[in-house]
Amino acid sequence: MKFTKIILAALCAIMIASTAMAMDMKPGDGVTLRPARATWNTGFFQEALARRGLEELGYDVKKPKDLTNPIAYKTITLGDIDxxxxxxxxxxxxxxxxxxxExxxxxxxxxxxxxxxxxxxxKKxxxxxxxxxxxxxxxxxxxxxxDLNGDGKADLTACPPGWGCEKVISKHMEVYDLKxxxxxIKASYEAGMASALGAYKSGKPAFFYTWxxxxxxxKLKPGKDVMWINVPEEGDTEGTVSGIEGAVSDPLRPGFVVYDITVVAxxxxxxxxxxxATFLENFTLPLSDxxxxxxxxxEGEKSDKDIAKHVDDWIAKNQDKWNAWLDAARKAAAK
Incomplete structure:
Protein backbone atom coordinates (compact mmCIF):
# COMPACT_ATOMS: atom_id res chain seq x y z
CA MET A 1 0.00 0.00 0.00
CA LYS A 2 2.78 2.39 0.97
CA PHE A 3 4.61 1.63 -2.29
CA THR A 4 1.43 2.30 -4.31
CA LYS A 5 1.01 5.68 -2.62
CA ILE A 6 4.61 6.56 -3.48
CA ILE A 7 4.03 5.61 -7.14
CA LEU A 8 0.81 7.67 -7.30
CA ALA A 9 2.53 10.66 -5.72
CA ALA A 10 5.36 10.40 -8.23
CA LEU A 11 2.90 10.21 -11.14
CA CYS A 12 1.03 13.26 -9.85
CA ALA A 13 4.29 15.15 -9.57
CA ILE A 14 5.20 14.23 -13.14
CA MET A 15 1.78 15.31 -14.42
CA ILE A 16 2.00 18.63 -12.60
CA ALA A 17 5.50 19.21 -13.93
CA SER A 18 4.40 18.28 -17.46
CA THR A 19 1.46 20.67 -17.26
CA ALA A 20 3.72 23.46 -16.02
CA MET A 21 6.17 22.77 -18.84
CA ALA A 22 3.35 22.82 -21.40
CA MET A 23 2.16 26.16 -20.05
CA ASP A 24 5.69 27.57 -20.38
CA MET A 25 6.46 26.07 -23.79
CA LYS A 26 8.12 28.50 -26.16
CA PRO A 27 7.65 26.86 -29.56
CA GLY A 28 8.81 30.02 -31.30
CA ASP A 29 12.14 30.17 -29.48
CA GLY A 30 14.89 31.12 -31.94
CA VAL A 31 12.49 32.14 -34.72
CA THR A 32 12.26 35.76 -35.90
CA LEU A 33 8.97 37.03 -37.33
CA ARG A 34 8.52 40.01 -39.66
CA PRO A 35 5.08 41.62 -39.39
CA ALA A 36 3.61 44.57 -41.26
CA ARG A 37 1.10 47.10 -39.99
CA ALA A 38 -1.51 49.36 -41.57
CA THR A 39 -0.86 53.03 -42.17
CA TRP A 40 -4.09 53.92 -40.29
CA ASN A 41 -3.85 53.90 -36.49
CA THR A 42 -7.32 52.39 -35.93
CA GLY A 43 -5.71 49.13 -37.08
CA PHE A 44 -2.74 49.23 -34.68
CA PHE A 45 -4.46 47.49 -31.75
CA GLN A 46 -5.01 44.09 -33.33
CA GLU A 47 -1.41 44.04 -34.60
CA ALA A 48 -0.10 44.85 -31.12
CA LEU A 49 -2.23 42.09 -29.54
CA ALA A 50 -1.11 39.52 -32.08
CA ARG A 51 2.53 40.52 -31.60
CA ARG A 52 2.22 40.14 -27.83
CA GLY A 53 0.75 36.65 -28.18
CA LEU A 54 3.47 35.52 -30.56
CA GLU A 55 6.12 36.91 -28.22
CA GLU A 56 4.61 34.90 -25.35
CA LEU A 57 5.02 31.85 -27.56
CA GLY A 58 8.74 32.60 -27.72
CA TYR A 59 8.98 34.26 -31.13
CA ASP A 60 11.27 37.24 -31.65
CA VAL A 61 8.82 39.60 -33.38
CA LYS A 62 10.39 42.57 -35.14
CA LYS A 63 8.89 46.04 -35.01
CA PRO A 64 6.15 46.08 -37.67
CA LYS A 65 6.67 47.91 -40.94
CA ASP A 66 3.93 50.43 -41.72
CA LEU A 67 2.87 49.59 -45.29
CA THR A 68 0.12 50.59 -47.68
CA ASN A 69 -2.25 47.79 -48.62
CA PRO A 70 -0.88 46.86 -52.09
CA ILE A 71 2.73 46.90 -50.84
CA ALA A 72 1.81 44.74 -47.83
CA TYR A 73 0.15 42.09 -50.00
CA LYS A 74 3.04 42.10 -52.45
CA THR A 75 5.69 41.71 -49.73
CA ILE A 76 3.71 38.90 -48.04
CA THR A 77 3.45 37.12 -51.40
CA LEU A 78 7.20 37.50 -51.94
CA GLY A 79 7.92 36.21 -48.42
CA ASP A 80 9.61 39.43 -47.27
CA ILE A 81 6.87 39.91 -44.65
CA ASP A 82 5.32 37.02 -42.70
CA GLU A 102 -0.55 30.64 -54.50
CA LYS A 123 -32.19 57.13 -32.38
CA LYS A 124 -34.57 59.70 -30.93
CA ASP A 147 -30.99 71.81 -40.46
CA LEU A 148 -28.61 73.10 -37.80
CA ASN A 149 -27.44 76.23 -39.65
CA GLY A 150 -30.70 77.42 -41.20
CA ASP A 151 -29.79 76.98 -44.88
CA GLY A 152 -32.80 74.80 -45.65
CA LYS A 153 -30.86 71.51 -45.90
CA ALA A 154 -30.23 68.67 -43.45
CA ASP A 155 -26.63 68.76 -42.22
CA LEU A 156 -24.62 65.56 -42.72
CA THR A 157 -21.19 65.22 -41.11
CA ALA A 158 -19.35 63.67 -44.05
CA CYS A 159 -15.75 63.19 -45.26
CA PRO A 160 -13.07 65.68 -46.35
CA PRO A 161 -12.35 66.06 -50.09
CA GLY A 162 -10.07 63.35 -51.44
CA TRP A 163 -11.19 60.60 -49.07
CA GLY A 164 -12.70 57.50 -50.67
CA CYS A 165 -15.86 57.89 -48.60
CA GLU A 166 -16.27 61.48 -49.83
CA LYS A 167 -16.52 60.22 -53.38
CA VAL A 168 -19.13 57.59 -52.43
CA ILE A 169 -21.19 60.13 -50.47
CA SER A 170 -21.10 62.53 -53.44
CA LYS A 171 -22.30 59.68 -55.66
CA HIS A 172 -25.17 58.98 -53.26
CA MET A 173 -26.17 62.66 -53.27
CA GLU A 174 -26.39 62.52 -57.06
CA VAL A 175 -27.87 59.03 -57.61
CA TYR A 176 -30.58 59.51 -54.95
CA ASP A 177 -31.29 63.14 -55.95
CA LEU A 178 -30.42 64.49 -52.49
CA LYS A 179 -28.42 67.60 -53.40
CA ILE A 185 -20.13 68.93 -44.29
CA LYS A 186 -16.64 68.23 -45.67
CA ALA A 187 -14.41 69.86 -43.07
CA SER A 188 -11.85 67.92 -41.03
CA TYR A 189 -13.57 64.69 -40.00
CA GLU A 190 -12.28 64.84 -36.42
CA ALA A 191 -13.47 68.42 -36.05
CA GLY A 192 -16.78 67.67 -37.74
CA MET A 193 -17.50 64.69 -35.50
CA ALA A 194 -16.44 66.60 -32.38
CA SER A 195 -18.98 69.26 -33.34
CA ALA A 196 -21.67 66.63 -34.05
CA LEU A 197 -21.00 64.93 -30.71
CA GLY A 198 -21.21 68.24 -28.88
CA ALA A 199 -24.50 69.08 -30.61
CA TYR A 200 -25.91 65.64 -29.73
CA LYS A 201 -24.97 66.07 -26.07
CA SER A 202 -26.81 69.39 -26.04
CA GLY A 203 -29.99 67.66 -27.27
CA LYS A 204 -29.73 68.26 -31.01
CA PRO A 205 -30.09 65.49 -33.62
CA ALA A 206 -27.11 63.67 -35.16
CA PHE A 207 -26.63 62.64 -38.79
CA PHE A 208 -23.18 61.46 -39.83
CA TYR A 209 -21.13 59.04 -41.90
CA THR A 210 -18.68 56.73 -40.13
CA TRP A 211 -16.80 53.48 -40.45
CA LYS A 219 -19.10 57.62 -28.09
CA LEU A 220 -22.43 57.25 -29.92
CA LYS A 221 -23.40 53.59 -29.66
CA PRO A 222 -25.52 52.02 -32.44
CA GLY A 223 -28.79 50.75 -31.03
CA LYS A 224 -28.57 52.98 -27.96
CA ASP A 225 -27.75 56.50 -29.16
CA VAL A 226 -27.87 56.20 -32.95
CA MET A 227 -29.13 53.85 -35.69
CA TRP A 228 -27.64 52.71 -39.01
CA ILE A 229 -30.00 53.69 -41.85
CA ASN A 230 -30.43 52.40 -45.41
CA VAL A 231 -29.71 53.95 -48.74
CA PRO A 232 -32.69 53.77 -51.13
CA GLU A 233 -32.85 50.47 -52.97
CA GLU A 234 -32.90 52.04 -56.41
CA GLY A 235 -29.35 52.65 -57.60
CA ASP A 236 -27.71 50.71 -54.74
CA THR A 237 -24.76 48.69 -56.03
CA GLU A 238 -23.27 47.45 -52.74
CA GLY A 239 -26.03 45.07 -51.68
CA THR A 240 -27.17 44.23 -48.17
CA VAL A 241 -25.68 42.99 -44.91
CA SER A 242 -27.39 41.13 -42.07
CA GLY A 243 -26.92 41.02 -38.33
CA ILE A 244 -25.76 44.61 -37.85
CA GLU A 245 -26.37 45.84 -34.32
CA GLY A 246 -28.33 49.07 -34.21
CA ALA A 247 -29.64 48.88 -37.79
CA VAL A 248 -33.12 50.17 -38.66
CA SER A 249 -33.74 46.99 -40.68
CA ASP A 250 -32.32 43.51 -41.15
CA PRO A 251 -30.89 43.15 -43.70
CA LEU A 252 -29.53 46.67 -44.08
CA ARG A 253 -28.52 48.47 -47.29
CA PRO A 254 -25.60 50.59 -46.02
CA GLY A 255 -24.53 51.88 -49.44
CA PHE A 256 -20.90 50.92 -48.78
CA VAL A 257 -18.88 47.71 -48.95
CA VAL A 258 -18.92 45.90 -45.60
CA TYR A 259 -15.79 43.84 -45.01
CA ASP A 260 -14.16 41.38 -42.62
CA ILE A 261 -10.95 42.36 -40.83
CA THR A 262 -8.51 39.49 -41.16
CA VAL A 263 -4.96 38.21 -40.76
CA VAL A 264 -3.11 37.67 -44.03
CA ALA A 265 0.03 35.51 -43.94
CA ALA A 277 -0.47 29.78 -37.47
CA THR A 278 -2.83 28.41 -34.80
CA PHE A 279 -2.66 31.54 -32.66
CA LEU A 280 -3.37 33.83 -35.62
CA GLU A 281 -6.21 31.59 -36.83
CA ASN A 282 -7.91 31.61 -33.41
CA PHE A 283 -7.33 35.31 -32.69
CA THR A 284 -10.64 37.23 -32.65
CA LEU A 285 -11.84 40.55 -31.24
CA PRO A 286 -15.25 42.09 -30.55
CA LEU A 287 -15.71 45.25 -32.59
CA SER A 288 -16.75 47.09 -29.42
CA ASP A 289 -13.36 46.38 -27.81
CA GLU A 299 -8.37 61.12 -26.54
CA GLY A 300 -4.56 61.27 -26.69
CA GLU A 301 -3.23 57.81 -25.86
CA LYS A 302 -1.52 57.28 -29.23
CA SER A 303 2.08 56.28 -28.51
CA ASP A 304 3.43 52.73 -28.82
CA LYS A 305 3.75 52.74 -25.03
CA ASP A 306 0.08 53.69 -24.70
CA ILE A 307 -1.00 50.94 -27.11
CA ALA A 308 1.10 48.40 -25.18
CA LYS A 309 -0.80 49.48 -22.04
CA HIS A 310 -4.09 48.96 -23.92
CA VAL A 311 -2.91 45.43 -24.76
CA ASP A 312 -2.11 44.79 -21.06
CA ASP A 313 -5.57 45.97 -20.07
CA TRP A 314 -7.33 43.86 -22.70
CA ILE A 315 -5.45 40.68 -21.75
CA ALA A 316 -6.21 41.25 -18.06
CA LYS A 317 -9.93 41.46 -18.87
CA ASN A 318 -9.85 38.44 -21.19
CA GLN A 319 -7.29 36.18 -19.52
CA ASP A 320 -9.17 32.89 -20.04
CA LYS A 321 -9.64 33.52 -23.76
CA TRP A 322 -6.00 34.62 -24.09
CA ASN A 323 -4.72 31.52 -22.32
CA ALA A 324 -6.88 29.29 -24.51
CA TRP A 325 -5.32 30.76 -27.66
CA LEU A 326 -1.82 30.23 -26.29
CA ASP A 327 -2.62 26.67 -25.15
CA ALA A 328 -4.01 25.78 -28.58
CA ALA A 329 -0.90 27.18 -30.22
CA ARG A 330 1.43 25.17 -27.97
CA LYS A 331 -0.54 21.98 -28.60
CA ALA A 332 -0.31 22.54 -32.36
CA ALA A 333 3.46 22.88 -32.08
CA ALA A 334 3.72 19.68 -30.02
CA LYS A 335 2.00 17.48 -32.62
Whole structure:
Protein backbone atom coordinates (compact mmCIF):
# COMPACT_ATOMS: atom_id res chain seq x y z
CA MET A 1 0.00 0.00 0.00
CA LYS A 2 2.78 2.39 0.97
CA PHE A 3 4.61 1.63 -2.29
CA THR A 4 1.43 2.30 -4.31
CA LYS A 5 1.01 5.68 -2.62
CA ILE A 6 4.61 6.56 -3.48
CA ILE A 7 4.03 5.61 -7.14
CA LEU A 8 0.81 7.67 -7.30
CA ALA A 9 2.53 10.66 -5.72
CA ALA A 10 5.36 10.40 -8.23
CA LEU A 11 2.90 10.21 -11.14
CA CYS A 12 1.03 13.26 -9.85
CA ALA A 13 4.29 15.15 -9.57
CA ILE A 14 5.20 14.23 -13.14
CA MET A 15 1.78 15.31 -14.42
CA ILE A 16 2.00 18.63 -12.60
CA ALA A 17 5.50 19.21 -13.93
CA SER A 18 4.40 18.28 -17.46
CA THR A 19 1.46 20.67 -17.26
CA ALA A 20 3.72 23.46 -16.02
CA MET A 21 6.17 22.77 -18.84
CA ALA A 22 3.35 22.82 -21.40
CA MET A 23 2.16 26.16 -20.05
CA ASP A 24 5.69 27.57 -20.38
CA MET A 25 6.46 26.07 -23.79
CA LYS A 26 8.12 28.50 -26.16
CA PRO A 27 7.65 26.86 -29.56
CA GLY A 28 8.81 30.02 -31.30
CA ASP A 29 12.14 30.17 -29.48
CA GLY A 30 14.89 31.12 -31.94
CA VAL A 31 12.49 32.14 -34.72
CA THR A 32 12.26 35.76 -35.90
CA LEU A 33 8.97 37.03 -37.33
CA ARG A 34 8.52 40.01 -39.66
CA PRO A 35 5.08 41.62 -39.39
CA ALA A 36 3.61 44.57 -41.26
CA ARG A 37 1.10 47.10 -39.99
CA ALA A 38 -1.51 49.36 -41.57
CA THR A 39 -0.86 53.03 -42.17
CA TRP A 40 -4.09 53.92 -40.29
CA ASN A 41 -3.85 53.90 -36.49
CA THR A 42 -7.32 52.39 -35.93
CA GLY A 43 -5.71 49.13 -37.08
CA PHE A 44 -2.74 49.23 -34.68
CA PHE A 45 -4.46 47.49 -31.75
CA GLN A 46 -5.01 44.09 -33.33
CA GLU A 47 -1.41 44.04 -34.60
CA ALA A 48 -0.10 44.85 -31.12
CA LEU A 49 -2.23 42.09 -29.54
CA ALA A 50 -1.11 39.52 -32.08
CA ARG A 51 2.53 40.52 -31.60
CA ARG A 52 2.22 40.14 -27.83
CA GLY A 53 0.75 36.65 -28.18
CA LEU A 54 3.47 35.52 -30.56
CA GLU A 55 6.12 36.91 -28.22
CA GLU A 56 4.61 34.90 -25.35
CA LEU A 57 5.02 31.85 -27.56
CA GLY A 58 8.74 32.60 -27.72
CA TYR A 59 8.98 34.26 -31.13
CA ASP A 60 11.27 37.24 -31.65
CA VAL A 61 8.82 39.60 -33.38
CA LYS A 62 10.39 42.57 -35.14
CA LYS A 63 8.89 46.04 -35.01
CA PRO A 64 6.15 46.08 -37.67
CA LYS A 65 6.67 47.91 -40.94
CA ASP A 66 3.93 50.43 -41.72
CA LEU A 67 2.87 49.59 -45.29
CA THR A 68 0.12 50.59 -47.68
CA ASN A 69 -2.25 47.79 -48.62
CA PRO A 70 -0.88 46.86 -52.09
CA ILE A 71 2.73 46.90 -50.84
CA ALA A 72 1.81 44.74 -47.83
CA TYR A 73 0.15 42.09 -50.00
CA LYS A 74 3.04 42.10 -52.45
CA THR A 75 5.69 41.71 -49.73
CA ILE A 76 3.71 38.90 -48.04
CA THR A 77 3.45 37.12 -51.40
CA LEU A 78 7.20 37.50 -51.94
CA GLY A 79 7.92 36.21 -48.42
CA ASP A 80 9.61 39.43 -47.27
CA ILE A 81 6.87 39.91 -44.65
CA ASP A 82 5.32 37.02 -42.70
CA UNK A 83 1.90 38.40 -41.79
CA UNK A 84 -0.26 41.42 -41.10
CA UNK A 85 -3.53 41.84 -39.19
CA UNK A 86 -5.10 44.54 -41.36
CA UNK A 87 -6.63 42.66 -44.27
CA UNK A 88 -10.04 44.04 -45.25
CA UNK A 89 -11.98 41.66 -47.50
CA UNK A 90 -13.65 41.81 -49.94
CA UNK A 91 -12.66 45.52 -49.98
CA UNK A 92 -8.98 44.77 -50.67
CA UNK A 93 -9.51 42.08 -53.33
CA UNK A 94 -8.61 44.42 -56.23
CA UNK A 95 -5.29 45.23 -54.51
CA UNK A 96 -3.97 41.65 -54.42
CA UNK A 97 -1.13 40.61 -56.76
CA UNK A 98 -1.90 37.98 -59.40
CA UNK A 99 -0.11 35.13 -57.64
CA UNK A 100 -1.37 36.03 -54.16
CA UNK A 101 -3.45 32.91 -53.52
CA GLU A 102 -0.55 30.64 -54.50
CA UNK A 103 1.76 32.20 -51.92
CA UNK A 104 -0.45 33.66 -49.18
CA UNK A 105 -3.54 32.85 -47.12
CA UNK A 106 -6.42 34.91 -45.75
CA UNK A 107 -7.19 33.49 -42.29
CA UNK A 108 -10.48 33.45 -40.39
CA UNK A 109 -11.70 36.97 -39.56
CA UNK A 110 -10.40 38.74 -36.49
CA UNK A 111 -13.61 40.79 -36.67
CA UNK A 112 -16.45 39.44 -38.82
CA UNK A 113 -18.13 42.36 -40.68
CA UNK A 114 -15.85 44.61 -38.62
CA UNK A 115 -15.42 47.04 -41.48
CA UNK A 116 -18.86 48.56 -41.44
CA UNK A 117 -19.49 51.87 -43.23
CA UNK A 118 -22.59 53.93 -43.57
CA UNK A 119 -24.93 56.61 -42.24
CA UNK A 120 -25.98 56.93 -38.61
CA UNK A 121 -28.89 58.97 -37.27
CA UNK A 122 -29.79 59.78 -33.66
CA LYS A 123 -32.19 57.13 -32.38
CA LYS A 124 -34.57 59.70 -30.93
CA UNK A 125 -35.18 61.23 -34.36
CA UNK A 126 -35.31 57.83 -36.09
CA UNK A 127 -38.20 56.89 -33.83
CA UNK A 128 -39.86 60.31 -33.89
CA UNK A 129 -39.90 60.64 -37.70
CA UNK A 130 -39.84 56.96 -38.70
CA UNK A 131 -36.55 57.36 -40.56
CA UNK A 132 -35.50 54.26 -42.48
CA UNK A 133 -33.30 55.56 -45.29
CA UNK A 134 -31.70 58.59 -46.91
CA UNK A 135 -34.94 59.04 -48.83
CA UNK A 136 -36.59 60.25 -45.62
CA UNK A 137 -34.30 63.30 -45.66
CA UNK A 138 -36.40 64.71 -48.49
CA UNK A 139 -39.33 65.13 -46.09
CA UNK A 140 -39.78 68.76 -44.93
CA UNK A 141 -40.16 67.90 -41.24
CA UNK A 142 -36.97 65.81 -41.30
CA UNK A 143 -34.98 68.50 -43.13
CA UNK A 144 -36.13 71.08 -40.59
CA UNK A 145 -35.08 68.91 -37.64
CA UNK A 146 -31.57 68.31 -39.05
CA ASP A 147 -30.99 71.81 -40.46
CA LEU A 148 -28.61 73.10 -37.80
CA ASN A 149 -27.44 76.23 -39.65
CA GLY A 150 -30.70 77.42 -41.20
CA ASP A 151 -29.79 76.98 -44.88
CA GLY A 152 -32.80 74.80 -45.65
CA LYS A 153 -30.86 71.51 -45.90
CA ALA A 154 -30.23 68.67 -43.45
CA ASP A 155 -26.63 68.76 -42.22
CA LEU A 156 -24.62 65.56 -42.72
CA THR A 157 -21.19 65.22 -41.11
CA ALA A 158 -19.35 63.67 -44.05
CA CYS A 159 -15.75 63.19 -45.26
CA PRO A 160 -13.07 65.68 -46.35
CA PRO A 161 -12.35 66.06 -50.09
CA GLY A 162 -10.07 63.35 -51.44
CA TRP A 163 -11.19 60.60 -49.07
CA GLY A 164 -12.70 57.50 -50.67
CA CYS A 165 -15.86 57.89 -48.60
CA GLU A 166 -16.27 61.48 -49.83
CA LYS A 167 -16.52 60.22 -53.38
CA VAL A 168 -19.13 57.59 -52.43
CA ILE A 169 -21.19 60.13 -50.47
CA SER A 170 -21.10 62.53 -53.44
CA LYS A 171 -22.30 59.68 -55.66
CA HIS A 172 -25.17 58.98 -53.26
CA MET A 173 -26.17 62.66 -53.27
CA GLU A 174 -26.39 62.52 -57.06
CA VAL A 175 -27.87 59.03 -57.61
CA TYR A 176 -30.58 59.51 -54.95
CA ASP A 177 -31.29 63.14 -55.95
CA LEU A 178 -30.42 64.49 -52.49
CA LYS A 179 -28.42 67.60 -53.40
CA UNK A 180 -31.35 69.94 -52.72
CA UNK A 181 -32.14 68.29 -49.38
CA UNK A 182 -28.87 67.25 -47.69
CA UNK A 183 -25.67 69.26 -47.22
CA UNK A 184 -22.53 67.12 -46.61
CA ILE A 185 -20.13 68.93 -44.29
CA LYS A 186 -16.64 68.23 -45.67
CA ALA A 187 -14.41 69.86 -43.07
CA SER A 188 -11.85 67.92 -41.03
CA TYR A 189 -13.57 64.69 -40.00
CA GLU A 190 -12.28 64.84 -36.42
CA ALA A 191 -13.47 68.42 -36.05
CA GLY A 192 -16.78 67.67 -37.74
CA MET A 193 -17.50 64.69 -35.50
CA ALA A 194 -16.44 66.60 -32.38
CA SER A 195 -18.98 69.26 -33.34
CA ALA A 196 -21.67 66.63 -34.05
CA LEU A 197 -21.00 64.93 -30.71
CA GLY A 198 -21.21 68.24 -28.88
CA ALA A 199 -24.50 69.08 -30.61
CA TYR A 200 -25.91 65.64 -29.73
CA LYS A 201 -24.97 66.07 -26.07
CA SER A 202 -26.81 69.39 -26.04
CA GLY A 203 -29.99 67.66 -27.27
CA LYS A 204 -29.73 68.26 -31.01
CA PRO A 205 -30.09 65.49 -33.62
CA ALA A 206 -27.11 63.67 -35.16
CA PHE A 207 -26.63 62.64 -38.79
CA PHE A 208 -23.18 61.46 -39.83
CA TYR A 209 -21.13 59.04 -41.90
CA THR A 210 -18.68 56.73 -40.13
CA TRP A 211 -16.80 53.48 -40.45
CA UNK A 212 -15.68 50.81 -38.00
CA UNK A 213 -13.57 50.29 -36.02
CA UNK A 214 -13.76 53.91 -34.97
CA UNK A 215 -14.10 55.94 -31.77
CA UNK A 216 -17.37 57.44 -33.04
CA UNK A 217 -19.37 54.25 -32.44
CA UNK A 218 -18.05 54.06 -28.90
CA LYS A 219 -19.10 57.62 -28.09
CA LEU A 220 -22.43 57.25 -29.92
CA LYS A 221 -23.40 53.59 -29.66
CA PRO A 222 -25.52 52.02 -32.44
CA GLY A 223 -28.79 50.75 -31.03
CA LYS A 224 -28.57 52.98 -27.96
CA ASP A 225 -27.75 56.50 -29.16
CA VAL A 226 -27.87 56.20 -32.95
CA MET A 227 -29.13 53.85 -35.69
CA TRP A 228 -27.64 52.71 -39.01
CA ILE A 229 -30.00 53.69 -41.85
CA ASN A 230 -30.43 52.40 -45.41
CA VAL A 231 -29.71 53.95 -48.74
CA PRO A 232 -32.69 53.77 -51.13
CA GLU A 233 -32.85 50.47 -52.97
CA GLU A 234 -32.90 52.04 -56.41
CA GLY A 235 -29.35 52.65 -57.60
CA ASP A 236 -27.71 50.71 -54.74
CA THR A 237 -24.76 48.69 -56.03
CA GLU A 238 -23.27 47.45 -52.74
CA GLY A 239 -26.03 45.07 -51.68
CA THR A 240 -27.17 44.23 -48.17
CA VAL A 241 -25.68 42.99 -44.91
CA SER A 242 -27.39 41.13 -42.07
CA GLY A 243 -26.92 41.02 -38.33
CA ILE A 244 -25.76 44.61 -37.85
CA GLU A 245 -26.37 45.84 -34.32
CA GLY A 246 -28.33 49.07 -34.21
CA ALA A 247 -29.64 48.88 -37.79
CA VAL A 248 -33.12 50.17 -38.66
CA SER A 249 -33.74 46.99 -40.68
CA ASP A 250 -32.32 43.51 -41.15
CA PRO A 251 -30.89 43.15 -43.70
CA LEU A 252 -29.53 46.67 -44.08
CA ARG A 253 -28.52 48.47 -47.29
CA PRO A 254 -25.60 50.59 -46.02
CA GLY A 255 -24.53 51.88 -49.44
CA PHE A 256 -20.90 50.92 -48.78
CA VAL A 257 -18.88 47.71 -48.95
CA VAL A 258 -18.92 45.90 -45.60
CA TYR A 259 -15.79 43.84 -45.01
CA ASP A 260 -14.16 41.38 -42.62
CA ILE A 261 -10.95 42.36 -40.83
CA THR A 262 -8.51 39.49 -41.16
CA VAL A 263 -4.96 38.21 -40.76
CA VAL A 264 -3.11 37.67 -44.03
CA ALA A 265 0.03 35.51 -43.94
CA UNK A 266 2.64 33.90 -46.15
CA UNK A 267 1.90 30.19 -46.68
CA UNK A 268 5.48 29.00 -46.09
CA UNK A 269 5.58 30.94 -42.81
CA UNK A 270 2.34 29.28 -41.68
CA UNK A 271 3.56 25.80 -42.61
CA UNK A 272 6.88 26.21 -40.76
CA UNK A 273 5.29 27.74 -37.65
CA UNK A 274 2.19 25.79 -36.56
CA UNK A 275 2.11 27.59 -33.19
CA UNK A 276 1.99 31.02 -34.84
CA ALA A 277 -0.47 29.78 -37.47
CA THR A 278 -2.83 28.41 -34.80
CA PHE A 279 -2.66 31.54 -32.66
CA LEU A 280 -3.37 33.83 -35.62
CA GLU A 281 -6.21 31.59 -36.83
CA ASN A 282 -7.91 31.61 -33.41
CA PHE A 283 -7.33 35.31 -32.69
CA THR A 284 -10.64 37.23 -32.65
CA LEU A 285 -11.84 40.55 -31.24
CA PRO A 286 -15.25 42.09 -30.55
CA LEU A 287 -15.71 45.25 -32.59
CA SER A 288 -16.75 47.09 -29.42
CA ASP A 289 -13.36 46.38 -27.81
CA UNK A 290 -11.48 47.86 -30.77
CA UNK A 291 -13.77 50.89 -30.86
CA UNK A 292 -13.16 51.44 -27.14
CA UNK A 293 -9.38 51.27 -27.68
CA UNK A 294 -9.66 53.62 -30.67
CA UNK A 295 -11.47 56.08 -28.41
CA UNK A 296 -8.55 56.05 -25.98
CA UNK A 297 -6.23 56.87 -28.88
CA UNK A 298 -8.57 59.64 -30.04
CA GLU A 299 -8.37 61.12 -26.54
CA GLY A 300 -4.56 61.27 -26.69
CA GLU A 301 -3.23 57.81 -25.86
CA LYS A 302 -1.52 57.28 -29.23
CA SER A 303 2.08 56.28 -28.51
CA ASP A 304 3.43 52.73 -28.82
CA LYS A 305 3.75 52.74 -25.03
CA ASP A 306 0.08 53.69 -24.70
CA ILE A 307 -1.00 50.94 -27.11
CA ALA A 308 1.10 48.40 -25.18
CA LYS A 309 -0.80 49.48 -22.04
CA HIS A 310 -4.09 48.96 -23.92
CA VAL A 311 -2.91 45.43 -24.76
CA ASP A 312 -2.11 44.79 -21.06
CA ASP A 313 -5.57 45.97 -20.07
CA TRP A 314 -7.33 43.86 -22.70
CA ILE A 315 -5.45 40.68 -21.75
CA ALA A 316 -6.21 41.25 -18.06
CA LYS A 317 -9.93 41.46 -18.87
CA ASN A 318 -9.85 38.44 -21.19
CA GLN A 319 -7.29 36.18 -19.52
CA ASP A 320 -9.17 32.89 -20.04
CA LYS A 321 -9.64 33.52 -23.76
CA TRP A 322 -6.00 34.62 -24.09
CA ASN A 323 -4.72 31.52 -22.32
CA ALA A 324 -6.88 29.29 -24.51
CA TRP A 325 -5.32 30.76 -27.66
CA LEU A 326 -1.82 30.23 -26.29
CA ASP A 327 -2.62 26.67 -25.15
CA ALA A 328 -4.01 25.78 -28.58
CA ALA A 329 -0.90 27.18 -30.22
CA ARG A 330 1.43 25.17 -27.97
CA LYS A 331 -0.54 21.98 -28.60
CA ALA A 332 -0.31 22.54 -32.36
CA ALA A 333 3.46 22.88 -32.08
CA ALA A 334 3.72 19.68 -30.02
CA LYS A 335 2.00 17.48 -32.62
Missing amino acids: YWCNGNFPLHNPQLPKNFH KASILSPIIKAGGMQGYLVS EVEKFGIKSLEDFKRPEVIKAF DYVKP TPNWTVY NKKFLAKNPAA VSEQNTRMN
